[in-house]
Amino acid sequence: MFVLTCFILFCAFIDKEQGRTKKSKSQCCGYPLSIFFIVVNEFCERFSYYGMRAVLVLYFRYFLRWDDDLATTIYHTFVALCYLTPILGAIVADSWLGKFKTIVYLSIVYTIGQAVMAVSAIHDITDSNQDGTPDNMTLHVALSMLGLFLIAVGTGGIKPCVAAFGGDQFQDHQEKQRSTFFSIFYLSINAGSLLSTLITPILRAQECGINSQQKCYPLAFGVPAALMAVALVVFIAGSSMYTKAAPKGNIMLEVCKCIGFAIKNRFNHRSKVYPKREHWMDWANEKYNKLLIAQVKMVLKVLFLYIPLPMFWALFDQQGSRWTLQATTMDGNFGAFIVQPDQMQTVNPILILVMVPIVDSVVYPLIKKCGLNFTPLKRMTVGMFMAGLAFVAAALVQVQIDETLPKFPSSSQAQVKFLNLENSPLSLTVDGNPFDLASNAMEIKKTINWIYLLYRFNSRILESSFLCITNRKHILSINEDNSGLKELTCHYRWSNYRCLTVIICLNKMSCASTIQAIEDIKPNTIHMAWQIPQYFLMTSGEVVFSVTGLEFSYSQAPSNMKSVLQAGWLLTVAVGNIIVLIVAEAGQLPEQWAEYVLFASLLMCVCIIFSIMAYFYTYIDPAEIEARFSQPDYEDKEEKKKKNEVELSEKPEQLKQTKI
Numbered sequence: 001m002f003v004l005t006c007f008i009l010f011c012a013f014i015d016k017e018q019g020r021t022k023k024s025k026s027q028c029c030g031y032p033l034s035i036f037f038i039v040v041n042e043f044c045e046r047f048s049y050y051g052m053r054a055v056l057v058l059y060f061r062y063f064l065r066w067d068d069d070l071a072t073t074i075y076h077t078f079v080a081l082c083y084l085t086p087i088l089g090a091i092v093a094d095s096w097l098g099k100f101k102t103i104v105y106l107s108i109v110y111t112i113g114q115a116v117m118a119v120s121a122i123h124d125i126t127d128s129n130q131d132g133t134p135d136n137m138t139l140h141v142a143l144s145m146l147g148l149f150l151i152a153v154g155t156g157g158i159k160p161c162v163a164a165f166g167g168d169q170f171q172d173h174q175e176k177q178r179s180t181f182f183s184i185f186y187l188s189i190n191a192g193s194l195l196s197t198l199i200t201p202i203l204r205a206q207e208c209g210i211n212s213q214q215k216c217y218p219l220a221f222g223v224p225a226a227l228m229a230v231a232l233v234v235f236i237a238g239s240s241m242y243t244k245a246a247p248k249g250n251i252m253l254e255v256c257k258c259i260g261f262a263i264k265n266r267f268n269h270r271s272k273v274y275p276k277r278e279h280w281m282d283w284a285n286e287k288y289n290k291l292l293i294a295q296v297k298m299v300l301k302v303l304f305l306y307i308p309l310p311m312f313w314a315l316f317d318q319q320g321s322r323w324t325l326q327a328t329t330m331d332g333n334f335g336a337f338i339v340q341p342d343q344m345q346t347v348n349p350i351l352i353l354v355m356v357p358i359v360d361s362v363v364y365p366l367i368k369k370c371g372l373n374f375t376p377l378k379r380m381t382v383g384m385f386m387a388g389l390a391f392v393a394a395a396l397v398q399v400q401i402d403e404t405l406p407k408f409p410s411s412s413q414a415q416v417k418f419l420n421l422e423n424s425p426l427s428l429t430v431d432g433n434p435f436d437l438a439s440n441a442m443e444i445k446k447t448i449n450w451i452y453l454l455y456r457f458n459s460r461i462l463e464s465s466f467l468c469i470t471n472r473k474h475i476l477s478i479n480e481d482n483s484g485l486k487e488l489t490c491h492y493r494w495s496n497y498r499c500l501t502v503i504i505c506l507n508k509m510s511c512a513s514t515i516q517a518i519e520d521i522k523p524n525t526i527h528m529a530w531q532i533p534q535y536f537l538m539t540s541g542e543v544v545f546s547v548t549g550l551e552f553s554y555s556q557a558p559s560n561m562k563s564v565l566q567a568g569w570l571l572t573v574a575v576g577n578i579i580v581l582i583v584a585e586a587g588q589l590p591e592q593w594a595e596y597v598l599f600a601s602l603l604m605c606v607c608i609i610f611s612i613m614a615y616f617y618t619y620i621d622p623a624e625i626e627a628r629f630s631q632p633d634y635e636d637k638e639e640k641k642k643k644n645e646v647e648l649s650e651k652p653e654q655l656k657q658t659k660i
Contacts (some may be wrong), residue, residue, distance in 0.1 A: 002487050004444075009163065011377055014545050014594075021428055022319040030174075030177060031177050031180075031181070032169040032170065032241070032243070033238075033241050034169050034238050034241040034242045035166055035169050035181055035242070036238075037234055037235060037237060037238030037241070037614075038162065038165065038166045038169070038185075038235070038238070039181075039185060039188050040188075040231075040234045040330070041162070041229075041231045041232075041234050041235040041407065042162055042185060042188045042189060042192070042231075043188040043189075043191060043192045044192070044227045044228065044230050044231035044234065045107075045110075045155070045162075045192070045227075045228060045231045046159070046188065046189045046191075046192030046193055046196070046574070047192035047193075047195060047196040047224065047227045047549045048110075048114060048196070048224040048225070048228035048231065049151075049155050049196075049224070050192065050193040050196045050197055051196030051197070051199065051220070051223065051224040051227070052114065052117060052151070052200070052221055052224040053079075053199050053320060054196065054201060054320070054342045054343075054345055055200050055201060055217065055221075055342050056075055056078070056320070056582075057071050057072070057075045057219050057320060057321045057324050057325065057326070057342075058204070058342055059144075059204075059220075059221075060074060060075065061325065061328075062215065063123070063140070063215070063217055064123060064137065064140065064141060065137070068322075068592075069584050069585065069588075071321070071325070072318075072321045072322060072325070072580065072581070072584045073581040073584045073585055075320065075321045076317065076321060076578070076580040076581045076584070077511035077577070077581055078148045078151075078152060079317055079320075079573075079574075079577045080157055080573075080574040080575075080577035080578050080581070081148075081149070081152035081156065081574075082151075082156045082159075082511050082574075083156065083252055083570045083571070083577070084156065084570075084571070084574045085152055085153055085155075085156025085159075085571040086156045086157070086159040086160045086567065086570050087252070087567045087571070088156075088157060088565060088569070089102060089156060089157030089158060089159065089161060089445065089574045090159055090160040090161070090250065090252065090567060090594035091250045091252060091253060092157070092249070092302065093160070093161045094247055094248065094249060094250035094251070094252075094563075095174075095247055095249060096245060096247060096252045097247065098244060098245065098247050098365040099161045099164060099165040099168070099240060099244075099245070099567045100165065100244045102157065102158065102161050103158050103161050103162060103165065104232070104234060104235065104236060106153065106157035106158050107154060107158060107228070107231065107232045107235065108154075108232065109150050109153055109154045109157075110150065110151060110153075110154025110155055110232075111154075111225065111228045111229050111232055112150055113146075113147045113148070113151035113152075113153075113154055114147070114150070114151060114221065114225035114228045115147075116143055116146055116147035116150065116227045117143075117144065117147035117148065117151070117221045117225070118218050118222040118225050119143060119147075119218075120140050120143030120144040120147055120220040120221075120274055121140075121144075121218045121220075121221050122448065123140075123209065123212075123214055124209055124210040124211055124212075124657075125139075126139055126140065127212070128211060130211035131212065132209070132211075132212035132214050134214075143262045150556055158454045158565065158568070158592065160566060160567070163182070163185060163478060164563075165242075165491060166181055166182075166185060167181070168243050168244075168245050169181075169242065169243050169387075172309065190349050190352060190353060192347060193349050194349040194350065194353075194399075196224065196227075197343065197345050197346045197349065198343060198346050199223070199384065200220045200223065200224065200342075201206070201220075201340035201341075201342040201343040202343075203216060203219045203220040203223060204216060204217055204220035204339055204340070204342070204386045205220075216628065223472055244266035245460070249404070251560055251561055251563060251564060252563065252564050254292070254566060255296055255299065255371060255561065256466045256562055258281075258284050258287075258288050258292060258293065258296050259281070259284075259296065259300075261283075261284050261287050261288070262279075262280060262281050262282075262293075263282045265283040265284065265287075266280055266285065269283070276519045279297060281293050281297050281300070284296075289306070291626065291629040294625055294626070294629055295560070295622075295626070296361060296551065296561075298556065298557065298558055298561075298620065298622055298625065299557060299558065299561050299564055299565060299616075301556070301620075302553055302556050302557060302568075303565070303568050304613075305377075305610075305613055305614070305617065306568055306569070306571075306572050308606045308607075308609050308610040308613070309382075309549070309572040309576075309610075310572045310573075310575035310576035310578075310579060311508075311576065311579065311602055311603050311606040312383070312384050312541070312545060312576065312581040312603065312606075313572060313575075313576025313597065314575065314576040314577070314580050314583075314601055314602075314603075315387050315390070315391055315538070315576075315599050316387060316538060316541075316576070317573070317576065317577055317580065318580060318599075319345055319348060319535070320345060321580070322592070322595075322596075322643065323344070323345075323346070323531065323534070323535075324341055324342050324345065324457070325341075326394065326397070326398060326401065326531070327341035327342070327344045327528055327531060328341040329399065329401050329524055329526070330524050330526050330527060330528045330530070330531070331523070331524045331525060331526060331527045331528060332344075332528045333527075334528075334529075336339045339528055340378035341528075344528055344531055344535070346540070346633060347531075347532060347535040347536075348535060348539050348542075351535065351536060351539040351554075352539060352543065355539060355540065355543050356543055356547065359543050359544065365388055370650045375547045375611075375614075375619075376549075376551060376552035376555075377552065377614035377617060378614065379544045379545070379548040379616075380544070380545050380549055380552070380610070381607060381610055381611045381614060382541075382544055382545075383540075383541040383543070383544040383545025383546070383548070384541065384545060384603055384606065384607040384610065385541070385607050386537050386538070386540050386541035386544070386603070387537070387538055387541035387542075387545070388600045388601075388603040388607065389537050389605060390535075390537035390538035391534070391596045391597070391600035391603070392596070392597070393533050393534040393537060394531075394534045394596045394601050395529040395593040395594075395596035395597050395600065396593075397526070397530050397531065397534065398591075398592050398596060399505055399510055399593050400526050400530070401526050402592075404522070404524070404525050404526060406522075414575075423439050424439055425437060425438050425439060426439075443660070464629035498624065549569065550569065553565040553566075553568075553569060555622075556619070556622065557622060558622045558626060559622065559623070559626065560621025580627075583595070583598070583599070
C-alpha cells in the first residue's frame, strides 16, 4: 500500500511538472487517478473480510465453546448470507442510491460489524471472577451474531458495486486501461486474502487479557476492523475524483418482472384452445419487446446450467470450516516455523497465484495441440471431479488422524481416567468387573449412566490417586464402611467440567504427595503437510471451474445482463453453503471421514448430471442474436406475427360471447 501511495504521488508530480491542464477527472500515467483509491480500498476490505473469516470457526469452537457441527453450521450460514446480500446491494445501487453512496453507507455498516466482533471476543467484559472464562456467554454470542449480520450486509452489499464502480472511471476509448485495472483489482483481492490469512492466525495465537491471559481473538478481529476503517477513509478521500454515474434502474428487476408476466400470462391462457408458443417466455410478447424477451431466454438458458453448481461450492467453502478443524488435530511443526491450523487456508491463494498463469499458458495450449476440444463446460466438469477427489483425499487423511486420536466418549457416555501413582498395582472394580491397575499407569473406562468403583487398601498410605471425569459430567460421592472398604459412586449428571483429585489417607496418618508425569493424551502426530494434496486438488478444481465458469457465463450473456448472471453465480455459492449446514445438522454421521466421503459422492453424482446437461447445451453468440433483433424490418415482421397471435387468442372469447 505504501508503494502504491508513492506511485500516486509520483504520477501527480509528473503531471504537474509537465503542465498538463486539468480535466474534469485527474489522470495519472494514462489512468484515472481515482482507481488507485478503489484498489487500495479493495485490498483493505478483502484483508478485513478474509482475516476475520480465517479465525472465525476456531472462535466458535474454542471461545464460544460450540461443538464442531454447530461451529460449522453457523460459519456456513454466515458465508451464505454474505453471498445472498449482493443481490440486494446491486438493486439498491442501480435503482436508488447509486454505486458511490451504496459503497459508503454499507462500508460504515461493515466497519461497525467488525468492531462489534472484536468487542464480542473480549472475555474480560463478563469475567467477574477473573478465571479466564466469560460468565455471561449469552452476551458474547449475541454480540457475535449481531457483528456477523452487519458484516454480511456490508461485504455482500458492496461486492457487486466496487468493481463496477471502478469500471465506470474509464472512458470508452480506454478499454486497454480498463482491462489492466481489473487485473490489478483481482490481484489486490488475492493479496489481501493471502496476507490476512497469514497474519490473523498469528495474532489469534498470541495471549492477551486484563485479568487473565487467553488466546487473543480481540486482536485477531480488531486488526481487520481497523483495516476496514482504513478502507472506508481511503475510499471517501477520493470522492472528488470519482465519476459517479446516476442510478439507471436495475436490470434484474426488469428481468424478474418480464419472467413474472410471462408465467402469469401463460397461466391465464392455460386452456388448450389457445395456440402454443415456441417458448414459454413468448407469453410476455403482449407487454415486453422482442429484444428483452430474447435476452431473458439467453440468461435463463445459462441459469439452468447453474442448478448443479452449488454442490461444488458446498465442498469448496469447507476449507474454512471442516478442513480447519481437521488441521487442529494435526502437527503443524515445519521445523523452521510452526503453522497454525487456520493458516493452512493460505495454501489456496498461494496455489491460485501459481496455477492460473500455468494453466492458461501451458495446460490449455497443450491440450489444444493434442487436438482435444476442451470446451468451457468440459473444463467445469473436470473441476467438479477434482473437488470430489480432494474430499476423498481429506477422508483418507482423516482415517489416519482417527487412529492417533484418543477414544472420546459418545454423547451418552462418561469417561473416567484412573491414574495409579503408587509403586505397586491397585485393584479396582468397575461395574462389577475387577481389574488391576499397574503402578505409575493410567486406565480409561467408559460406561453409561453410572459408575461403581471399589477401592481396597491395606493399612499403608495411599500417596495419591487421581480420578478425572470428562465429556458427560458426573457428581462424585465417597462413602466408607467399617471394613475399610471405600466406595466411590458417580451418578450421571449435567455439570461443569471438573478434574477431581482424590487423596485417601488411612490410619489418620499424614499424606505425602509426589509428582509423577503420565501422558494421557499424546500430541498430534499426523503432519499438516498431508493436507497439501487435498488443497492442491481443490485449488486445481477451482481454477478450471470458477474462472472458466465466469468466462463462459459472460460469453453467453447479453451485453446488458451480465450483472444478472453475476448475481446468479453468487447465488450458487450461497446455496452451496446452505447445503453444508443442512448436512452438518441433519447428517449427524458418527465419523468425520464418512461425511467427507458423503460430500465427495454427492459431488460425483452431480458431476455426472452436469456433464449430461453440458452435452446437450448449444453455444450461442449473444451479439449476433441481439443484432438480428435490432434490424429495422424485424419488428414489423414480428408485429404482424404478434397481431395474429392476439387475434387467435381472442377468438375463444368471441365464441363464448356468441353462444351466450
